[in-house]
Amino acid sequence: MSPVPADPGRAFESALLSTNDVAARREFAAVAAHEGTYAAMETLVVPALQRIGDAWEAGDLALAQLYLAGRIAEEVVTAALPATSPFFAGVPPIAIAVLEDHHVLGKRLVLSALRAAGYGVTDYGRGVGVDDLVSRCVVDRPRILLVSTLMLPSALRVRDLAAGLATLDGRPTLIVGGAPFRLDPELWREVGADAGGRNSADAIALVRRFLGGAR
Amino acid sequence: MSAAMTSLDRVLTTLRHEEPDRVPLFLLLTMHGAREVGMELEAYFGDAHSIAEGQLRLREKYGHDCLVGAPNATADVEAWGGEVVYRADGPPNAGEPLIADVEAIRTMEPPRIAGNPVVARTVRVIEELAARSHDVPIIGGVVAPFSLPIMQLGFETYLTLMSERPDLVKRLIAVNEEYCVAVANAQLAAGATAIGYADPMSSTTCVPPETYREVGSAVAARTFARIRGGVAINFASGRCAAIIDMVAATGAVAVQVGSDEDLAAVKAAARGRLAILGNLNGIQMRRWSPEVAETEVKRALAAAAPGGGFVLSDGHGEIPLQVPDETLHAIADAARRWGRYPIDWAAG
Numbered sequence: 245m246s247p248v249p250a251d252p253g254r255a256f257e258s259a260l261l262s263t264n265d266v267a268a269r270r271e272f273a274a275v276a277a278h279e280g281t282y283a284a285m286e287t288l289v290v291p292a293l294q295r296i297g298d299a300w301e302a303g304d305l306a307l308a309q310l311y312l313a314g315r316i317a318e319e320v321v322t323a324a325l326p327a328t329s330p331f332f333a334g335v336p337p338i339a340i341a342v343l344e345d346h347h348v349l350g351k352r353l354v355l356s357a358l359r360a361a362g363y364g365v366t367d368y369g370r371g372v373g374v375d376d377l378v379s380r381c382v383v384d385r386p387r388i389l390l391v392s393t394l395m396l397p398s399a400l401r402v403r404d405l406a407a408g409l410a411t412l413d414g415r416p417t418l419i420v421g422g423a424p425f426r427l428d429p430e431l432w433r434e435v436g437a438d439a440g441g442r443n444s445a446d447a448i449a450l451v452r453r454f455l456g457g458a459r
Numbered sequence: 460m461s462a463a464m465t466s467l468d469r470v471l472t473t474l475r476h477e478e479p480d481r482v483p484l485f486l487l488l489t490m491h492g493a494r495e496v497g498m499e500l501e502a503y504f505g506d507a508h509s510i511a512e513g514q515l516r517l518r519e520k521y522g523h524d525c526l527v528g529a530p531n532a533t534a535d536v537e538a539w540g541g542e543v544v545y546r547a548d549g550p551p552n553a554g555e556p557l558i559a560d561v562e563a564i565r566t567m568e569p570p571r572i573a574g575n576p577v578v579a580r581t582v583r584v585i586e587e588l589a590a591r592s593h594d595v596p597i598i599g600g601v602v603a604p605f606s607l608p609i610m611q612l613g614f615e616t617y618l619t620l621m622s623e624r625p626d627l628v629k630r631l632i633a634v635n636e637e638y639c640v641a642v643a644n645a646q647l648a649a650g651a652t653a654i655g656y657a658d659p660m661s662s663t664t665c666v667p668p669e670t671y672r673e674v675g676s677a678v679a680a681r682t683f684a685r686i687r688g689g690v691a692i693n694f695a696s697g698r699c700a701a702i703i704d705m706v707a708a709t710g711a712v713a714v715q716v717g718s719d720e721d722l723a724a725v726k727a728a729a730r731g732r733l734a735i736l737g738n739l740n741g742i743q744m745r746r747w748s749p750e751v752a753e754t755e756v757k758r759a760l761a762a763a764a765p766g767g768g769f770v771l772s773d774g775h776g777e778i779p780l781q782v783p784d785e786t787l788h789a790i791a792d793a794a795r796r797w798g799r800y801p802i803d804w805a806a807g
Binding site for chain 2: 263347398399428
């Protein structure tokens with residue numbers, strides 16, 4: 245059993261930012277061995293991703309660093325928690341899609357962050373239309389639907405999506421993100437979403453807020 | 460106060476970091492021209508004469524100081540044979556990445572410019588604009604060699620490749636440089652006054668300043684040295700304040716600043732080296748009242764106009780189709796009213 249470093253959270257974050265996946269696994273394993281996998285996620289992974297997201301927001305880190313850090317964090321956690329783990333039993337279903345647009349990086353960042361925080365997420369892909377997305381929600385009944393857009397017209401189509409989802413029994417909570425929502429902080433409200441996230445760490449915080457105590 | 464100038468005089472004086480008669484206004488309207496000529500966007504983007512006609516009508520309508528000769532960034536994907544996905548209410552997207560197998564980069568060559576129908580279409584737009592306008596800057600456009608792989612590979616694959624296969628990235632950028640220089644020079648030969656160089660990848664939103672130093676700025680400097688005209692860098696809303704000294708060293712004449720940057724700070728940092736374009740928020744512009752438009756124009760002018768070297772524009776390089784005529788008129792009116800030099804109303 246490896247000793248836990250003096251500040252394991254910072255050591256894990258440093259490993260992510262230096263794209264040192266070996267060190268990230270080592271830091272995670274050390275804490276998990278002492279305190280359990282869930283505690284390692286809570287004390288190492290989620291705070292590190294939150295700080296990295298905040299640093300990107302402040303202009304101190306770049307998207308390339310955010311992407312690589314999120315990917316390594318996702319790999320570390322999914323290795324420790326395979327999809328078949330009993331950990332996921334009872335976790336409310338969450339889905340994500342790129343509405344109409346064809347740029348997938350934003351969705352990828354959010355997927356990595358949520359998986360690294362221990363959430364299973366169904367990926368509906370890119371370029372998905374409003375009707376298709378509503379149909380998927382009828383079948384899968386996700387508790388939360390995350391929607392990423394790059395272009396303004398796609399962001400405005402969220403209004404139609406919100407109207408379509410409103411007709412469903414047990415409609416999912418609708419969380420949106422992407423460039424138009426970053427450039428216009430009022431836009432998520434205008435198009436009828438339940439919340440807008442500015443980065444992948446925001447997505448974790450918002451999912452937690454809307455799921456309440458349900459993991 | 461200077462006598463009234465032509466748009467070209469106004470812009471050239473600005474680029475010399477002097478005060479012209481009033482602040483030049485660039486309404487970078489890449490799609491609104493389709494409405495002017497009564498066409499759907501896909502058909503409009505495919506027809507050189509319609510694009511030129513649309514640009515001329517828009518300038519007549521709003522009286523701004525430029526014509527957009529290369530209105531569609533995905534042309535730089537289409538010219539390579541890549542997929543472009545059109546929509547009726549916004550700019551086209553790059554579709555499936557052009558490069559499915561990254562190993563193909565090893566033997567990849569740029570498309571031939573002569574006879575390429577996509578390049579020829581843009582050249583025809585610029586030729587017609589040059590023939591039908593006088594003393595108005597015509598802005599050509601290319602996607603930077605460092606940014607084009609976002610569309611060629613997909614952003615995620617590109618970021619992964621940068622981390623794991625820098626050799627392939629270097630080769631792809633070198634191929635893209637040849638294409639970029641050839642297209643820019645073809646546009647200048649057709650009558651473009653300057654080239655807009657879209658380089659979102661170089662912004663500190665996308666890569667750290669060290670990467671810009673090692674790759675983005677080096678690519679830009681090499682590329683600009685071979686382009687036979689002035690180049691303005693557009694980071695497509697990405698941040699550039701932290702790299703402005705390196706941007707100035709590339710040889711660019713101007714830089715477009717995103718709407719979430721501190722315009723006054725960037726102007727101060729670039730003073731005398733780079734003219735600044737910016738930084739009205741095109742996304743929020745959609746719901747501006749005329750009063751808000753005037754306030755936003757005054758904010759930008761107060762921040763960056765005194766002393767010259769400033770062109771009022773949006774911060775992204777493309778005003779969304781959803782921005783109504785009334786708002787564009789309000790912006791143009793406010794620019795004429797408050798942008799007249801000297802900008803003494805902004806003192807204090």
